Amino acid sequence: MLFEVTLHSVFIRLMKEQIAQLIASAVDALKADGTLPGDTQPNIMVENTRDKSHGDFASNIALTLAKPARRNPRELAQALLAALPQSDLIEKTELAGPGFINFFVTQASTAAVVGQILTEQTAFGRGRAASKARTQVEFVSANPTGPLHVGHGRGAAYGASVADLLEAAGVPVEREYYVNDAGRQMNILGTSVWLRYLEKCGAELTFPSNGYKGAYIHDIAAAVFDQHGDQYNRDIAQVMANIPVDEPQGGDKEVHIDALIERAKALLGDAGYGIFFNAALDSILADIQDDLSGFGVNYQEWFSERGLTSNGDVDSALNTLQENGYLFEKEGNLWFRSTDFGDDKDRVVRRANGATTYFASDIAYLKNKFERGFDKVLYIWGADHHGYIARMKAACQALGYDPERLMVRLVQFAILYRGEERLAMSTRSGSFVTLRELRDEVGNDACRFFYVTRKAEQHMDFDLELAKSESKDNPVYYIQYAHARVCSVQRKLKESGWAWDKESGLANLALLNTEHEKDLITKLSKYPEVLTAAAESYEPHMLANYLRELANDFHSYYNANKMLIEEAELRNARVTLSEAARQVLNNGLTLLGVNAPEQM
RNA sequence: GGGGAUAUAGCUCAGUUGGAUAGAGCACGGCCCUUCUAAGGCUGUGGUCGAGGGUUCGAAUCCUUCUAUCCCCGCCA
Numbered sequence: 001m002l003f004e005v006t007l008h009s010v011f012i013r014l015m016k017e018q019i020a021q022l023i024a025s026a027v028d029a030l031k032a033d034g035t036l037p038g039d040t041q042p043n044i045m046v047e048n049t050r051d052k053s054h055g056d057f058a059s060n061i062a063l064t065l066a067k068p069a070r071r072n073p074r075e076l077a078q079a080l081l082a083a084l085p086q087s088d089l090i091e092k093t094e095l096a097g098p099g100f101i102n103f104f105v106t107q108a109s110t111a112a113v114v115g116q117i118l119t120e121q122t123a124f125g126r127g128r129a130a131s132k133a134r135t136q137v138e139f140v141s142a143n144p145t146g147p148l149h150v151g152h153g154r155g156a157a158y159g160a161s162v163a164d165l166l167e168a169a170g171v172p173v174e175r176e177y178y179v180n181d182a183g184r185q186m187n188i189l190g191t192s193v194w195l196r197y198l199e200k201c202g203a204e205l206t207f208p209s210n211g212y213k214g215a216y217i218h219d220i221a222a223a224v225f226d227q228h229g230d231q232y233n234r235d236i237a238q239v240m241a242n243i244p245v246d247e248p249q250g251g252d253k254e255v256h257i258d259a260l261i262e263r264a265k266a267l268l269g270d271a272g273y274g275i276f277f278n279a280a281l282d283s284i285l286a287d288i289q290d291d292l293s294g295f296g297v298n299y300q301e302w303f304s305e306r307g308l309t310s311n312g313d314v315d316s317a318l319n320t321l322q323e324n325g326y327l328f329e330k331e332g333n334l335w336f337r338s339t340d341f342g343d344d345k346d347r348v349v350r351r352a353n354g355a356t357t358y359f360a361s362d363i364a365y366l367k368n369k370f371e372r373g374f375d376k377v378l379y380i381w382g383a384d385h386h387g388y389i390a391r392m393k394a395a396c397q398a399l400g401y402d403p404e405r406l407m408v409r410l411v412q413f414a415i416l417y418r419g420e421e422r423l424a425m426s427t428r429s430g431s432f433v434t435l436r437e438l439r440d441e442v443g444n445d446a447c448r449f450f451y452v453t454r455k456a457e458q459h460m461d462f463d464l465e466l467a468k469s470e471s472k473d474n475p476v477y478y479i480q481y482a483h484a485r486v487c488s489v490q491r492k493l494k495e496s497g498w499a500w501d502k503e504s505g506l507a508n509l510a511l512l513n514t515e516h517e518k519d520l521i522t523k524l525s526k527y528p529e530v531l532t533a534a535a536e537s538y539e540p541h542m543l544a545n546y547l548r549e550l551a552n553d554f555h556s557y558y559n560a561n562k563m564l565i566e567e568a569e570l571r572n573a574r575v576t577l578s579e580a581a582r583q584v585l586n587n588g589l590t591l592l593g594v595n596a597p598e599q600m
Numbered sequence: 601g602g603g604g605a606u607a608u609a610g611c612u613c614a615g616u617u618g619g620a621u622a623g624a625g626c627a628c629g630g631c632c633c634u635u636c637u638a639a640g641g642c643u644g645u646g647g648u649c650g651a652g653g654g655u656u657c658g659a660a661u662c663c664u665u666c667u668a669u670c671c672c673c674g675c676c677a
Contacts, residue, residue, distance in 0.1 A: 045617065060619060063657065073657070097620045098657065143677075185677050254676090333675060344603075348675045358677055386604055387672045412605080412671090454613070457605065459670070461612065466626090470639060473626065481639055492636045537616060545614060548624080559632090559641040600639065 016046045019057050019103055022085055029083040036069050055102035062099040073099030111509040113525040117580040122587055125528035129169035133375035137163040141178040144284045145189045146214055148291050148435040155411045157451035159380045160297040161540035164591050169535035176301040181281055187261045190277035194264050196221035201233040209246050210253040220283045234267045291436050296593040308364045314356050317364035326398040341394035363395045376405050383410045409538050414462045442467045448593040449476040452540040475548050480597055482551035486582035487598040489563055496564055505576025508569040512577055516557040523553045527584050547588045554581045
């Protein structure tokens with residue numbers, strides 16, 4: 001059961017699993033001789049020790065079985081130790097503390113991981129997820145009304161790393177971006193472009209307070225003008241005739257902008273209006289796609305919201321809810337009784353005027369995802385969306401799907417600092433820092449790493465100065481430097497006229513006996529479980545922290561032991577170990593979207 | 601008012617099946633370059649794990665109450 005075949009290799013079972021097997025044998029033996037009740041169902045836990053003096057692994061099995069066995073824990077541990085089968089993995093065992101069993105593993109059995117790494121290379125540590133459920137990860141999904149800002153950046157880095165981790169753990173993954181290309185905001189956007197276009201044509205007007213004021217709107221308007229000339233120009237008096245006044249003039253800004261949208265549609269016709277709407281959408285979406293792709297964030301699918309309404313998915317989803325008996329009418333509106341599933345209040349899905357709500361699209365989109373065959377759908381949202389979880393879970397159940405199949409991870413916003421200075425981030429004034437600006441200033445590697453170095457639900461401080469610094473203070477450079485150092489050793493090795501003899505190195509791993517060497521080997525052996533745990537819990541920060549520790553162990557080793565030495569066997573063993581470290585650093589960095597440079 | 605998140609060293613944060621003496625980086629002391637990149641290493645100081653109660657062999661971790669900070673609570677998108 002624990003053996004799984006991949007293209008590259010048969011998995012070597014983790015040391016932990018093998019030790020658990022030994023304990024299971026001992027428990028069986030004690031059941032057979034009556035020390036333990038025959039119906040004992042042991043939950044065998046083997047954990048990594050925190051303190052090296054406690055050996056490599058420890059089990060609390062005697063503590064958990066003491067009660068059913070009616071035995072003193074230490075006494076029981078002693079009996080288990082006596083019943084433990086012989087194994088050449090184990091150097092020695094100890095009974096410790098209140099009844100822990102500590103396992104000290106032989107150097108040879110741990111060092112075997114070095115050969116495994118060099119054989120499996122990029123496949124090392126992969127494919128161990130317990131569940132291989134086909135999973136869709138939807139993330140970023142920012143409205144295409146403007147460039148991505150630094151808040152989206154964290155969702156992008158987090159989502160991409162989670163997806164890559166899942167894939168590495170052997171879970172089939174698809175990455176998707178939901179393009180909100182329908183709805184009022186998009187109409188405001190299209191109309192904003194048209195108004196700028198009118199200005200370009202020479203009109204003088206007061207731009208609506210609720211319109212999109214960014215510089216990119218002018219650019220899009222200019223592009224339309226270049227392509228179509230002034231054929232969509234309209235007399236400004238005609239445009240503004242009977243439009244309710246804007247907020248600064250004492251009116252309502254929403255009413256004002258809605259009237260302008262209707263006027264644009266009326267004066268331009270569907271085709272003409274579509275020119276502006278699509279110019280805005282295409283331009284901004286292309287910009288977002290370029291931005292993300294430059295950030296190393298790639299999708300299998302860009303899913304259009306407009307498609308949902310045009311192909312009847314929204315109606316179909318509402319019909320399903322109707323058939324299942326969860327819709328009702330009140331005051332002309334159609335409601336979804338989400339309170340049946342624990343939501344705070346019921347939700348409108350279709351307004352009295354016939355327009356379906358945004359939530360109705362979300363329900364249709366969810367149904368669509370399941371109909372495409374995904375076993376699990378993972379949503380990555382900004383923390384401000386946590387209120388949507390209850391209604392989406394409710395919709396999931398009302399549609400007849402197990403709510404466990406819908407998962408949401410919330411990402412807190414990052415606060416940018418430049419040294420001590422906190423950077424203001426006002427969306428209102430349009431002066432927010434864009435993701436592209438951040439990437440340009442800090443670089444993709446530092447951005448990707450910094451964003452995922454903290455737990456997603458943690459508020460985080462992102463210090464630009466630290467991210468840019470090229471010193472050990474900066475964890476990205478610190479880890480990359482460890483990788484580059486190994487490459488440098490290889491270069492020096494060649495210059496010295498020695499060749500790296502891998503076979504000799506593998507044959508002489510037993511020579512790697514210093515504390516630093518043993519620590520580094522042990523750390524390398526943990527990579528598969530770190531990768532798997534990080535993937536299964538959707539927590540890439542676990543990998544980021546691991547890489548920091550691995551780099552630290554390597555730097556310590558490098559500093560304490562010279563590799564390019566006359567003694568060929570030890571030289572080869574050391575170079576072999578550092579190559580294994582390089583491979584794992586490379587694998588891990590790649591999963592986080594960070595480059596592993598050969599030279600700094 | 602209701603709901604959620606967060607609270608661990610001076611600062612930023614780990615601590616993921618409840619385990620033994622709570623860790624890392626930064627900052628602040630001390631030390632290590634005739635040595636493969638010192639872009640590095642070693643080492644010291646530093647803690648009432650927000651507060652109180654509970655669960656048990658054992659709690660930073662689970663339950664409960666409270667406090668502080670942030671976020672959400674529209675027929676918006």
